[in-house]
Amino acid sequence: MKKTSYIFLSVWCMYLAWAMTGCISKPKFSLSPDIDFDKIEVIRTTDQLGNPSDSISITIKFTDGDGDLGALSNNEGDNFFASIYLRRNGQFVKFEQPSSSLTFNGRFDDLSGGSTGPIQGTLQYSFPGIRVASYTELGIPKNDIWKFQIYIQDRAGNTSDTIFTDSVTVNID
Numbered sequence: 001m002k003k004t005s006y007i008f009l010s011v012w013c014m015y016l017a018w019a020m021t022g023c024i025s026k027p028k029f030s031l032s033p034d035i036d037f038d039k040i041e042v043i044r045t046t047d048q049l050g051n052p053s054d055s056i057s058i059t060i061k062f063t064d065g066d067g068d069l070g071a072l073s074n075n076e077g078d079n080f081f082a083s084i085y086l087r088r089n090g091q092f093v094k095f096e097q098p099s100s101s102l103t104f105n106g107r108f109d110d111l112s113g114g115s116t117g118p119i120q121g122t123l124q125y126s127f128p129g130i131r132v133a134s135y136t137e138l139g140i141p142k143n144d145i146w147k148f149q150i151y152i153q154d155r156a157g158n159t160s161d162t163i164f165t166d167s168v169t170v171n172i173d
Contacts, residue, residue, distance in 0.1 A: 027063075027118050027120070028065065028118070029063040029064060029065040029118045029120070030063070030064075030065050031064075031065040031066050031156070031158060032064075032065075032154070032158040032159065032160060033062055033063070033064045033069060033152050033153070033154050033158065033159070033160035034062065034063045034064070034160060034161060035060045035061065035062050035150070035151070035152060035160045035161060035163055036060065036061045036062075036163065037060060037150075037163050037164070037165055037166070038059040038060055038061050038122060039058075039059045039166075040056065040057070040058050040059070040147075040148070040165040040166055040168050041056070041057045041168075042054050042055070042056050042168045042169065042170055042172075043055045043056075043057065044172065045129055047129055047131060051131050051132065051133065052131070052132045053129030053130055053131045053132065054129065054130045054132075054170050054171065054172075055126060055127065055128070055129045055130075056126065056127045056130070056168070056170070057124060057125070057126040057127075058082070058124070058125050058126075058127075058148060058150065058165055059122060059123070059124045059125075060122070060123050060125075060150065060152075060163070061120075061121070061122050061123075062111075062119075062120065062121060062122070062123055062152070062160070063118070063119070063120040064111075064118065064119050064120075064154060065118050066116075066117070066118070066154075066156070067111075067112040067115065067116055067117055067118060067119040068112070068154045068155040068156055069108075069110070069111040069112065069119065069152070069154050069155075070108050070109050070110035070111040070112070070155075071107045071108065071109055071110065071155075072110050072155070076107065076155070077107070078105040078106055078107050078153075079107050079108060079152055079153045079154070079155075080105060080106050080107065080108055080125050080150075080152055081105050081150065081151050081152070081153070082104040082105060082106075082127075082148045082149070082150050083095070083104070083148065083149040084104060084146055084147075084148060085146065085147050085148070085149060085164070086140075086144060086145070086146055087144075087145040087146070087147075087167065092147060092167075094149075095146075098138065104127055104148070106125065106127075108123060108125060108152075111123065123152075130170070132171060135170070135171045140170070140171055141171070142171050142172070143169055143171065143172055144169070144170050144171050145167050145168070145169055145170075146167065146168055146169075146170055147164055147165050147166065147167040147168070148164070148165045149162055149163070149164055150162070150163050150164070150165065151163070
């Protein structure tokens with residue numbers, strides 16, 4: 001009688017486990033990426049020639065309904081877009097880049113991990129070091145205060161909402 005009870009209990013537990021996993025559905029996110037600001041950091045480093053530079057790292061949280069975030073090959077264009085805003089007279093104004101070759105846009109790799117369907121997670125995007133000499137060439141003063149306007153784009157061309165980072169001080173004495 002005990003053996004029959006254990007078999008019945010085992011079958012019942014397997015059925016409950018199967019039923020419970022069948023009730024868990026994938027989250028439903030928009031097909032357009034959704035992003036939220038997490039943090040921004042400025043790290044003072046030294047380049048290979050000994051010149052001081054600032055490395056800026058921005059972390060965002062994301063969701064995407066079909067999981068097509070990130071580049072699959074080096075042939076794809078930018079998918080991370082950033083505009084700089086400088087604080088002038090107590091207000092932030094968009095930095096007008098003197099050259100179209102100067103950009104903070106870039107590309108991040110595929111975030112799906114090889115799976116299909118909705119994804120969510122955290123993306124950390126770092127800009128290459130900005131040399132102190134470059135600040136001078138661009139007319140950026142010491143201890144300038146910046147923030148970034150950010151959006152991302154998935155492989156289908158859907159763009160996320162646009163967000164602003166917190167402000168940070170760059171080109172510190």
